[in-house]
Amino acid sequence: MVNLINLEAVSKSYGVRPLLDAVSLGVGEGERIGVVGLNGGGKTTLLEVLSGIEPPDSGRVSRINGLRIAVVTQRTELKGETVREAALSAYGAEHEWAADARVRSIVEGLGLLGLGLDSSTANLSGGERRRISLAAALVGDLDLVVLDEPTNHLDVEGVRWLADHLLARRTALVVVTHDRWFLDTVCGRTWEVVGGRVEQYEGGYADWVFGRAERARLAASAEEKRQNLARKELAWLQRGAKARTSKPRYRIEAAEALIADVPPPRDSVELAAFARRRLGKTVLEIEDATLKAGERDLLDHVTWRVGPGDRIGLVGVNGSGKTTLLKLLAGENEPSTGKRIEGKTVRLGHLTQELEDLPGELRLLQAVEDVAGRVVLGKQELSASQLAEKLGFPAARQWTPVEDLSGGERRRLQLTRILMAEPNVLLLDEPTNDLDIDTLQQLEDLLDSWPGTMVVVSHDRYLTERVCDTVVALFGDGRITHLPGGIEEYLTRRQNALAPAPGQAAPKQPAAAKASAADRRAASKDLARLERKLDQLHAKETKLHEALAAAATDPDRLIELNTELKTVLAEKDEVEEKWMEISEAAE
Structure with a gap:
């Protein structure tokens, strides 16, 4: 396998802190x-040193000649005043990109049509x-894609689409x-950046957890907390869905010996019984409720009861009303009709x-202790400092003034203060934002043993499957659907809902979508046939080049070959002209 990029003894520091210390590694063709x-x-x-955005302080970065690379980091700026210019600048006319099935899939999969291609990016x-930055990167013919947190701001469906898209391409990928779930589904190798080094593991997330725990065991690591947490995570992985790891059998047997005495992540029956004793029969209920967002009905005369010990994951596309429903449960919104009922013993x-207003004059630990000095979460009793450390604030960071915290740190502090208040009902709206994997594991460890009622909105499929016992969805039909x-x-339901009816080909291009229903039915078969022909000609053109x-x-x-290519291009031009004529007639 040819390496596309090599790092040789690369070091990079900011201030006195070395982030990379003599790192050597490579990215091979087709590696993810x-x-x-x-x-x-x-x-x-x-990622920035690898892709050439930042130079190394020392060492060498080499790339093959003519490397076609696209980079989307958290600092990527849009190039273009409209969505079309920013994402599709490589295409002169609409039919050029609409005739390419891969590009159409990207435009639709990332929701650019919903934004409006002629909308201002400002x-x-x-x-x-x-x-839009992600779409602009993916539409090109590439050897390597470098992505920094691409699943942020995507819903569960969008994350699934992105995983499927990347798996279908032969392009190499480096992704933070x-x-x-995305790591396990897409990646064949994992790099862990720790202490200036880059530890390399075969496989995705599950394999990384196994490998890291095994390294800790063989090295008799002194990091007892981290090792114990890894053992509990192994127990979850081993008892969960099949095929989470690609390790050989002897590696799996070693892991099974490691976790033999680890209890299940949680005892749902025991926790539910304890929750009933704390909460009674009534927790949160909405009866015959109608809830609107502007002129749209999010709920249409819905009755829903959230009981003691319920652990519910709430899913739906962006804009379906998940946050609005949580606010209704919290009593921050009022239904148009019907009523909300809250149990007498509920502490929400x-x-x-x-971001809530935080006491900026206090230091971080003081802001946590301002709520309580100690907290009991299930069977764990923690001091304010211990809980802050579990949620990603090491002891040295706990004396930072609140006003100096980043937005992500403020959100973690907000979650810490909520847990310190010992609520018995938790409503969590995207709790995984701004959390790294180690902190996510700590949060899941806390929620595993948390004896209360919980409703979670999260695009993190792994967390939802881990900490929730039930999933409900908003499909835009005015109901709450149990899944x-x-x-x-x-x-599966979303995919079926979006699929065209049997015997009909749904028009895929924007121009045809503007036509009336009758015109669409009349033109759809011809357009679909021409699009298939264009796909075939495009593939033939690529092979000839x-x-x-x-x-x-x-x-x-x-x-x-040149004669054959001219024939293909002439035929392609003819088919594109027919496609344009039919699509314009259908407007």
């Missing part, structure tokens, strides 16, 4: 590599701008992500996506 590590540990720095949110903790099959059932490059020293073969 996940990068993990603590926040601030050097993951983004590694008025878009940070999440929308990241989706905290989404463990609500983590919103907005016995969990997130996989949700994705590759053959021309390979025959550079054979003049007779070059003449033959």
